[in-house]
Amino acid sequence: MKEKKLSLVNLLQDFFPETQDLKPRHYKSYKIMFIFDGLDECRLPLDFQNNENLVNIEEQTSVEVLLTNLIKGNLLPSALLWITSRPAAANQIPPECFDQVTEVRGFSDPQKQEYFSKRIRDQDLANKVFTHIRSSRSLHIMCHIPVFCWITATVLERMLSEAESGEIPKTLTQMFTHFLIFQIKLKNQKYSGKSDTDPQQTRTSILALGKLAFQQLEKGNLIFYEEDLIESGINIREVSVYSGVCTQIFREELELHLGKVFSFVHLSVQEFLAALYAFLNRKIPKEQSTETQTGKLLKFFSKSTMTDFLSSAIDRALQSESGHLDLFLRFLLGLSLQSNQTLLGVLLTPTQRISHSNKTVQYIKMKIEENSSPEKSINLFHCLNELNDHSLVQEVQKYLSGGGEGRLQQSRLSPAQWSALAFVLVNSEEELEEFNLSKYDASEECLLRLLPVVKISRRAVLASCNLGVKTCENLESVLNLENSFLKELDLSNNDLQDSGVELLSAGLKRSHCKLQILRLSGCMITEKGCCSLASALISNPSHLKELDLTYNHPGESGVKLLSDRLEDPHCKLEKLGVEHGGKIRIKPGLKKCKLHTHYIQTLHTHTHTLYTNNTHTKYNTTHTHTKLTLHTHTLNITLHTHTH
Numbered sequence: 001m002k003e004k005k006l007s008l009v010n011l012l013q014d015f016f017p018e019t020q021d022l023k024p025r026h027y028k029s030y031k032i033m034f035i036f037d038g039l040d041e042c043r044l045p046l047d048f049q050n051n052e053n054l055v056n057i058e059e060q061t062s063v064e065v066l067l068t069n070l071i072k073g074n075l076l077p078s079a080l081l082w083i084t085s086r087p088a089a090a091n092q093i094p095p096e097c098f099d100q101v102t103e104v105r106g107f108s109d110p111q112k113q114e115y116f117s118k119r120i121r122d123q124d125l126a127n128k129v130f131t132h133i134r135s136s137r138s139l140h141i142m143c144h145i146p147v148f149c150w151i152t153a154t155v156l157e158r159m160l161s162e163a164e165s166g167e168i169p170k171t172l173t174q175m176f177t178h179f180l181i182f183q184i185k186l187k188n189q190k191y192s193g194k195s196d197t198d199p200q201q202t203r204t205s206i207l208a209l210g211k212l213a214f215q216q217l218e219k220g221n222l223i224f225y226e227e228d229l230i231e232s233g234i235n236i237r238e239v240s241v242y243s244g245v246c247t248q249i250f251r252e253e254l255e256l257h258l259g260k261v262f263s264f265v266h267l268s269v270q271e272f273l274a275a276l277y278a279f280l281n282r283k284i285p286k287e288q289s290t291e292t293q294t295g296k297l298l299k300f301f302s303k304s305t306m307t308d309f310l311s312s313a314i315d316r317a318l319q320s321e322s323g324h325l326d327l328f329l330r331f332l333l334g335l336s337l338q339s340n341q342t343l344l345g346v347l348l349t350p351t352q353r354i355s356h357s358n359k360t361v362q363y364i365k366m367k368i369e370e371n372s373s374p375e376k377s378i379n380l381f382h383c384l385n386e387l388n389d390h391s392l393v394q395e396v397q398k399y400l401s402g403g404g405e406g407r408l409q410q411s412r413l414s415p416a417q418w419s420a421l422a423f424v425l426v427n428s429e430e431e432l433e434e435f436n437l438s439k440y441d442a443s444e445e446c447l448l449r450l451l452p453v454v455k456i457s458r459r460a461v462l463a464s465c466n467l468g469v470k471t472c473e474n475l476e477s478v479l480n481l482e483n484s485f486l487k488e489l490d491l492s493n494n495d496l497q498d499s500g501v502e503l504l505s506a507g508l509k510r511s512h513c514k515l516q517i518l519r520l521s522g523c524m525i526t527e528k529g530c531c532s533l534a535s536a537l538i539s540n541p542s543h544l545k546e547l548d549l550t551y552n553h554p555g556e557s558g559v560k561l562l563s564d565r566l567e568d569p570h571c572k573l574e575k576l577g578v579e580h581g582g583k584i585r586i587k588p589g590l591k592k593c594k595l596h597t598h599y600i601q602t603l604h605t606h607t608h609t610l611y612t613n614n615t616h617t618k619y620n621t622t623h624t625h626t627k628l629t630l631h632t633h634t635l636n637i638t639l640h641t642h643t644h
Helices: 008-015 024-029 063-072 109-119 123-135 137-142 146-161 172-192 199-219 226-231 236-245 267-280 293-301 306-319 326-335 338-347 358-370 374-386 391-410 415-426 444-449 451-456 469-480 497-508 527-539 555-567
Strands: 033-037 080-084 250-255 259-264 434-436 459-461 488-490 517-519 546-548 575-577 593-598 606-612 615-621 625-631 636-642
Touching: 008 063, 063 080, 109 123, 109 146, 123 137, 123 146, 137 172, 146 172, 146 267, 172 199, 172 267, 172 326, 172 338, 199 226, 199 267, 199 338, 226 236, 226 259, 259 267, 267 326, 267 338, 306 326, 306 358, 306 374, 326 338, 326 374, 358 374, 358 415, 374 391, 374 415, 374 444, 374 451, 391 415, 415 444, 415 451, 444 451, 444 469, 451 469, 469 497, 497 527, 527 555, 555 575
Parallel strands: 033 080, 434 459, 459 488, 488 517, 517 546, 546 575
Antiparallel strands: 250 259, 593 606, 606 615, 625 636
């Protein structure tokens, strides 16, 4: 189908023969809705930037060009489109094509507990299972995925009810290893009536599935066709055997026009089997290192020592912009533990039982120190967790317990320690109502490391923190997130200027940006910046309720543009602040304040006159030592007076 040339009319008639009698004019008069379920499973490149524009529904072209023009609204602009996708694939589509974004968040904490109480009939056992899950933060977080809840319930119900020997799983690798073993035993009992049949046959079957998982993960494919199975060495005539090996791991379906379609029950299962395959094939003879996609990737991983192998895998995952190898890396590192290799038993030969060294832990810590991406750093901490190393996190927890935020303010933490703090805060069970950067370190470097914390906070206070345009680049990514909790952002008294506001506005205009309050007092903003903000409010009028632009230089045109949004019935903006303090309002930082102190020689009285912009404020003190603190929109000043 993807190689054929056809028109939109031809495509619809091919899938829906009942539309054969429709004329092209009918498509414009009828209300038509298209549902594209699983954009992330589409194997077409969908090049929105370079594909030709098409408006004629009878003109023939490729299916890819038809889809991009349908989504962009060039073809059938009156049609309705509903697209389901994982976030990474959805980012292919230009944001202006979206009118509404809905996120399926998975289970909340109460829903997790409800699932286990319904899934496990014995309530005492269900409570034991959930208590164990809460004791492991990584398991508890993953349980927002319903399929992971099912996997966890499958493993823990069996282990806790039958009093099986061995450690109860606390990491993802342990959980998936036990799940795989359980499925193998289930298959053996189903087909042979024994708990253990031919170990070599089991190993061959699992490796075949692992190869398929590995190949398709690197290509970004979640569903597979018969040719993919053939490429992985799976005999199509015996495919039911592979489905039988792990009936709840691998499934086949029939889809319209596609024949048989195969997939793993969840992407995480595919990632685990891919990691297992890579681990078992880490040493490939040169003659077997083909130029295929899989051969190239395995050649990248193929190293003489376990340490080099794991270091290469870490580098490869960090190079992935989409993060599609993040969970794969966590599993791969977890499999390097001797305890997990012991669980896998017959799947590993004696020569494959090589555990990681402490050098791997040190390499990950070095990458955390070097890496500027907060998301990558968070995943590297999850990797340390799979290796049972919690030293960096424990260092930060000592700071927190030894003096809290005050001690952090006085300390010069390393970049790795700031990332560890982000990991601790992000994985805290408590909801974070407010994040105040000045409580930690008022700098752009610190904010970048703690950016994941901003994403989960309802209110972010970044006022007077020496931030600039670079900060706005990072905050734009936060505003773009579909799953950001951020509702209030205070950036007052930072040198953002119009270029920074333009970046923020790019995030504000996205339909899934839910920010309600934005404070930009004293940020060096002129008419140009106001124009960017007004444009954002036109594109996304549904959320922002309060905008503070006091002590800037909006000009008459800037004020009018934003005031028009107040009058717009479609715009939710309710409060707009554009007041200023005269000519010196545009000067950055503490230059906004001019301080005059006059000492009047009286016995105990000193008079201080403070000018803040155009406001003249006089304070009289009658103490020999007085501390006076004045809070305004633009400064925070402490005065000390002494008797002369």
